[in-house]
Amino acid sequence: MKLFVAGITGATGQVFLPLAEKAGHELVFHVRPKSKDKTPLGSDPRARIFDLTDDGALDDAIAGSDAIVSFVGTMRKRFSDGDDYATSDVGSARSLAKAAKRKGVPRMLLLSSVGAGGSGAYLKMKLACEDAVRDEGLAWTMFRPSILVSPADGTESHHGKREAPFGTTALFGALGYLPGLGNVSLDYKPVPIALVCKGFLEALAHPERYDGKVVLGRDLWALSPS
Numbered sequence: 001m002k003l004f005v006a007g008i009t010g011a012t013g014q015v016f017l018p019l020a021e022k023a024g025h026e027l028v029f030h031v032r033p034k035s036k037d038k039t040p041l042g043s044d045p046r047a048r049i050f051d052l053t054d055d056g057a058l059d060d061a062i063a064g065s066d067a068i069v070s071f072v073g074t075m076r077k078r079f080s081d082g083d084d085y086a087t088s089d090v091g092s093a094r095s096l097a098k099a100a101k102r103k104g105v106p107r108m109l110l111l112s113s114v115g116a117g118g119s120g121a122y123l124k125m126k127l128a129c130e131d132a133v134r135d136e137g138l139a140w141t142m143f144r145p146s147i148l149v150s151p152a153d154g155t156e157s158h159h160g161k162r163e164a165p166f167g168t169t170a171l172f173g174a175l176g177y178l179p180g181l182g183n184v185s186l187d188y189k190p191v192p193i194a195l196v197c198k199g200f201l202e203a204l205a206h207p208e209r210y211d212g213k214v215v216l217g218r219d220l221w222a223l224s225p226s
């Protein structure tokens, strides 16, 4: 399958890349001009270097793709560098979905967050990202994992590793022993990024099961062999 991937230079994208290659996908990916010298991916022949606000470059980059995958997002500590939720998260989701519509790319898979649509600026913004994709009438799959955890093998992006705050895995794991809270525990337990990526690859392979689905932690843990 030919994939256009945005957010490849982040913690999730770095884990997804080799797994998607191994699964046999043909990749074209987005790298921002301001980040191109911060990562070896900036000089990869599959990279397209432009800003996602450049509709012409985006249309060219996604042309012929079977699906768009987005791991784009920012965090408050980067607001001072010029990224914010409106531009990085919602703006990029909207740009990608609108481009998909213009160029006839049929599907988009988006990394969102557990609790999207809940209270607080971050969770409201995550639902706005999802809605920006749904609004374009594409086939979509939304992923709503809890706290992401980078692999222990040292895979790391220029944005660093993702780690669960001390005690959260034990706390949310323990919730699962309480009657009726098994799925809540699975939805909120910190989740390995590799498992999230496995979910994306499963969804790409099985549109009949995943188009129109919001994938929760419980669905991801069901893919785990352990």
Ligand SMILES: NC(=O)c1ccc[n+]([C@@H]2O[C@H](COP(=O)([O-])OP(=O)(O)OC[C@H]3O[C@@H](n4cnc5c(N)ncnc54)[C@H](OP(=O)(O)O)[C@@H]3O)[C@@H](O)[C@H]2O)c1
Residues within 6 Å of the ligand: 006, 007, 008, 009, 010, 011, 012, 013, 031, 032, 034, 035, 052, 071, 072, 073, 074, 075, 083, 087, 088, 089, 092, 111, 112, 113, 114, 145, 146, 147, 148, 149, 157, 159, 162
């Ligand atoms: N971390 C968690 O625990 C967690 C939990 C649930 C959901 N999520 C969500 O999962 C997603 C990925 O998380 P992550 O930790 O892998 O992210 P990350 O390491 O911070 O990487 C973010 C990616 O988004 C790109 N990006 C940011 N602003 C952009 C913009 N304006 N235009 C184009 N690309 C832009 C970055 O590119 P540059 O390299 O150019 O900056 C990078 O590739 C985010 O949406 C996050 O909200 C995270």
